[in-house]
Amino acid sequence: MSEYILEMKNISKRFGGIHALNDVSLHLRRGEVLCLCGENGAGKSTLMKILAGIQQPSEGQIYIDGQPVRIRKPIDSIYYGVSMVQQELIQIEEMTVAENIFVGRYKTKGGFVEEGRINREAKALMDELGIYFDPKSLLKHYSIAQRQLIEILKALSYHASIIVFDEPTAALTIEETEKLYKIIRKLKEDKMAIIMISHRMEDIYAVGDRIQVLKDGCDSGGGLVSEMTVDDIVQLMVGRKMTQQFPEKTNHSGEVILKAENLSNERVHKVSFELHKGEILGIGGLVGAGRTELLRLLLGIDPGEGSLQMNGKPVEINSPRDGVHKGIAFLPEDRKDQGLILEQSILQNTILSILERLSKWGFMNTRKEKNVCKEYIEKLRIRCAGSQMAVKMLSGGNQQKVVLGRCLASHPDILLLDEPTRGVDVGAKAEIYKIINDLATAGLSIIVVSSEMTELLGISDRILVMHEGYLSGELMRGEATEENIMHMAISHDQTAKA
Structure with missing residues (x-):
């Protein structure tokens, strides 16, 4: 044998x-x-x-x-x-x-x-x-x-x-x-x-x-x-030593840009929090804790109750279109089914959220289309053979960058990222972490849902932890550890649910 x-x-x-x-x-x-x-x-x-x-x-x-x-x-x-x-x-x-x-x-x-x-x-x-x-x-x-x-x-x-x-x-x-x-x-x-x-x-x-x-x-x-x-x-x-997977923090939190009060539906229960300008706010918890559902509520994908303020003024977001118009962009957990049209080109995917901005009298401005796509291919270092390359031919990390480019093309004030590095290799993860940090340094406010503890701890300025649809706790960067995040993720003070 x-x-x-x-x-x-x-x-x-x-x-x-x-x-x-x-x-x-x-x-x-x-x-x-x-x-x-x-x-x-x-x-x-x-x-x-x-x-x-x-x-x-x-x-x-x-x-x-x-x-x-x-x-x-x-x-x-x-x-x-x-x-x-x-x-x-x-x-x-x-x-x-x-x-x-x-x-x-x-x-x-x-x-x-x-x-x-x-x-x-x-x-x-x-x-x-x-x-x-x-x-x-x-x-x-x-x-x-x-x-x-x-x-x-x-x-x-x-x-x-x-x-x-x-x-x-x-x-x-x-x-x-x-x-x-x-x-x-x-x-x-x-x-x-x-x-x-x-x-x-x-x-x-x-x-x-x-x-x-x-x-x-x-x-x-x-x-x-x-x-x-x-x-x-x-x-x-x-092909090289990666001395630091997470970039050195260069962003600084400013004034409150988003205030959510008592957001609720069947999966989310009376969640209140604030998001600051230039802040990376992590959301942790086990699968099914309501993290994705909270992001969907913020963008108006799912109906719910509660109130939102942006820059101190009340806003109503009842649909994703409302969310985009108010300056919120969303990178979904499942890029292949929810974030991309795989058969279409990088260019077609990048401009999906800004078709109105690039058209006049019902006709698309092809020069502007190409310039927008070129800008984000270069900014995000998308490895491709050109803007007309089909997205399905890209690696997972580069597909994720195309979704991110589509989000950024709408010039949002708030970026919602749901599992931004799922199915992405170590090298591409480090690149995405640097992009997130650079965006926050430039003043973008970012909410990141992640199931990877090291990711949450490595990129977040502050971490909210959810348990069964409730906000279980909040941790500042210096006090967050895997142990106390997990403790909050698996248990919650029942009196807080009342």
């Missing part, structure tokens, strides 16, 4: 004249968790798509258990014991949990699906991993995090010996992430071989055995997790 269950040797992939992968090799042992890291666009997903049979290599060879194999299509990879849990879930909401797990492989009798059998087999998989859902319940009733666990059950249903996880914790809460870690550790004990693509250092140190880093389509290096520091990993990813 070969020492390695998987070897990918000298893999190259060209798209026209672009080298997405250049002579990359990878090996994997049974019972090992290999963390595949790298900036957005480094080639990680391309390499795994080749393993999954979604794409074909231009050069190179794959070996399973020491034997050369040809994986021409996804069914071939399943035949050879490879299963992949995609970051972008491909599921059918109107079908049951069991039907989603065994989609395309239903057991039939007399031409009819044996529902009882697939329900029993789904339950057996759940018992094996300690994950419990009603196999007969519809998928649409479950959260994204729960669907991620159902997708893992589907991967295991193929009786795979190699499982690839693509950013598995991106949509999970802290508790659900811990559950996933336990599942990965159990799979490892069962001698399953695992490749995990992740930007999160917490994932790497929680379950990883070995790291391999890609940069610009090439193998940048790696080693044992136990022997590598965060700085070592970051240097391999970005």
Whole structure:
């Protein structure tokens, strides 16, 4: 038996004249968790798509258990014991949990699906991993995090010996992430071989055995997790030492620009706070605490009660259009579904919020369009082939910068950022943090919702913590720690709710 269950040797992939992968090799042992890291666009997903049979290599060879194999299509990879849990879930909401797990492989009798059998087999998989859902319940009733666990059950249903996880914790809460870690550790004990693509250092140190880093389509290096520091990993990813992930604070808080009093709806309960000019106000709390809902109330996306003052004057914001006209811009949590039109160009996405300003008598001013787009490509250092490049072709970090450029094009006074670095690599995160700091230094008032403690602590001047829709507490920069943020996030003085 070969020492390695998987070897990918000298893999190259060209798209026209672009080298997405250049002579990359990878090996994997049974019972090992290999963390595949790298900036957005480094080639990680391309390499795994080749393993999954979604794409074909231009050069190179794959070996399973020491034997050369040809994986021409996804069914071939399943035949050879490879299963992949995609970051972008491909599921059918109107079908049951069991039907989603065994989609395309239903057991039939007399031409009819044996529902009882697939329900029993789904339950057996759940018992094996300690994950419990009603196999007969519809998928649409479950959260994204729960669907991620159902997708893992589907991967295991193929009786795979190699499982690839693509950013598995991106949509999970802290508790659900811990559950996933336990599942990965159990799979490892069962001698399953695992490749995990992740930007999160917490994932790497929680379950990883070995790291391999890609940069610009090439193998940048790696080693044992136990022997590598965060700085070592970051240097391999970005090609330089990152001495300071968060920029030195240069902004200063001024007068109150926004005052919210008793903001309420079904998910938010009597929240009051102030935002100062040039301030970065962080909002922490667990998933479901009402943080995103609070931002949606501020922008007028969702109806609610309460009052707002801007610059000391009462304002009413009943729709996103009202919000934009009052000088509020919003970067949503889900950039692909809510922030971008992926098929359209960088230019078309950038000017979405200022179409009225760039048009006259119903005609767009193309010169102004190009100038606005060029301005934000340069200001935000968006790496692209030009303003007409389709947004779907950009890396995650550059897509996020396009959304930010669209927000800034409306010249807001207040910027709402919901998970601004989700799914973005370490190098791009540092760039976004510097942009946020520079905007605040220039006088922009910013509210940041983030599930990453280090991010909240690193960029915020002041932090509000929410719990079950209520404001649980407030911390100034000097007094905020992970421990007291978490304490406020998981509990709240019940008398304050009355």
